[in-house]
Amino acid sequence: TFLVKNKSSYHEISPGREKKRLQRQSSGSVYSSIHGFSQEEIKEKLLAFPGGSIDLLKQDSGIAVLTINNPPRMNAFSGAMMVDLEEKVTQLENWTDGKGVIVQGAAQTFCSGSDLNAVRAMSNSQDGMKMCMFMQNTLTRLLRLPLISVALVEGNALGGGAELTTACDFRLMASGSVIQFVHKHMGLVPGWGGAARLVTLVGSRNALKLLGGAVKVDSELGVHIGLADGVLKVDLDAARAETGLQQAESWLSQYTKGPAPVIKAVKKVVLSGRELSLSDALRTEKDIFGSVWGGPANLQALASKSKHK
Numbered sequence: 001t002f003l004v005k006n007k008s009s010y011h012e013i014s015p016g017r018e019k020k021r022l023q024r025q026s027s028g029s030v031y032s033s034i035h036g037f038s039q040e041e042i043k044e045k046l047l048a049f050p051g052g053s054i055d056l057l058k059q060d061s062g063i064a065v066l067t068i069n070n071p072p073r074m075n076a077f078s079g080a081m082m083v084d085l086e087e088k089v090t091q092l093e094n095w096t097d098g099k100g101v102i103v104q105g106a107a108q109t110f111c112s113g114s115d116l117n118a119v120r121a122m123s124n125s126q127d128g129m130k131m132c133m134f135m136q137n138t139l140t141r142l143l144r145l146p147l148i149s150v151a152l153v154e155g156n157a158l159g160g161g162a163e164l165t166t167a168c169d170f171r172l173m174a175s176g177s178v179i180q181f182v183h184k185h186m187g188l189v190p191g192w193g194g195a196a197r198l199v200t201l202v203g204s205r206n207a208l209k210l211l212g213g214a215v216k217v218d219s220e221l222g223v224h225i226g227l228a229d230g231v232l233k234v235d236l237d238a239a240r241a242e243t244g245l246q247q248a249e250s251w252l253s254q255y256t257k258g259p260a261p262v263i264k265a266v267k268k269v270v271l272s273g274r275e276l277s278l279s280d281a282l283r284t285e286k287d288i289f290g291s292v293w294g295g296p297a298n299l300q301a302l303a304s305k306s307k308h309k
């Protein structure tokens with residue numbers, strides 16, 4: 001048996017359960033078979049709702065672009081797109097040279113949440129719960145990627161689309177764009193982990209206002225409450241204007257300069273500080289420190305006697 005720390009006490013679990021717990025922890029998922037959840041079973045159901053795609057472009061710069069692509073439905077998530085997103089997150093988890101990822105919507109709008117046609121067809125509570133667990137797993141893994149992530153919000157991010165923005169480390173909003181947790185208007189609350197992440201981002205009082213009022217958050221309000229990290233510039237001279245994606249890439253590149261192992265280590269220490277107890281975070285930080293100490297970037301910096309002026 002293993003001793004596992006709960007919030008305040010230790011309890012014993014069997015080696016088999018401990019192995020599963022560690023596998024789940026390292027894969028970054030929240031739910032697995034021990035919660036009666038079968039990823040494969042829900043995938044099959046989701047694939048019955050086709051349409052759209054999630055496109056992944058990995059660039060030599062180490063910055064990938066993940067595009068939610070279903071313009072006829074304002075980039076709403078079909079079931080097939082949910083499955084596609086999970087596959088693209090797996091590819092990003094295995095991207096050795098990656099440092100950052102930008103999540104955007106196709107055709108200048110972000111994402112209008114679940115495809116309402118699929119939601120209607122899956123409105124029994126068991127399927128709804130399974131879809132919710134599947135999306136929580138995927139979005140938790142997205143947030144836990146060893147890459148610095150930015151949601152580039154143009155147009156509308158509604159419902160599940162608003163939840164998706166919170167599964168990135170940062171949010172950049174174009175002027176005129178809106179993030180809106182419309183769930184209350186649908187007789188719902190967020191289920192893709194968006195409420196928990198929103199509280200972490202803006203505090204419980206602001207989260208209560210945004211969810212309770214289904215508030216339309218524009219770029220100004222977004223920056224004011226700390227939901228948005230920047231506003232994209234609009235240059236009326238079309239010839240000189242940078243696209244939203246170009247602006248997001250240059251914004252992100254200030255944090256992704258340097259070798260991939262170092263950028264990944266930066267993200268990992270912040271992630272452990274964000275998610276673990278202080279003692280666990282300190283131990284994890286020591287291990288991550290060990291992975292870069294004496295590494296090529298460290299040795300090169302020592303040899304060049306660099307000054308940080």
Ligand SMILES: CC[C@H](C(=O)O)C(=O)SCCNC(=O)CCNC(=O)[C@H](O)C(C)(C)COP(=O)(O)OP(=O)(O)OC[C@H]1O[C@@H](n2cnc3c(N)ncnc32)[C@H](O)[C@@H]1OP(=O)(O)O
Pocket residue numbers: 072073074076112113114115116117119156158159160161163182183186188190191192
């Ligand atoms: C609630 C929680 C749940 C979750 O977390 O899982 C969800 O996310 S449910 C979905 C929540 N989202 C919505 O309710 C969005 C509803 N749509 C709108 O409010 C508008 O369509 C808007 C603001 C996105 C765009 O308005 P606009 O006037 O610019 O365009 P149209 O309304 O004409 O939309 C074009 C076209 O897209 C279809 N559409 C838009 N959103 C969805 C959606 N979520 N699912 C399916 N289809 C969607 C819309 O029906 C139009 O199709 P058309 O065939 O041209 O009528």
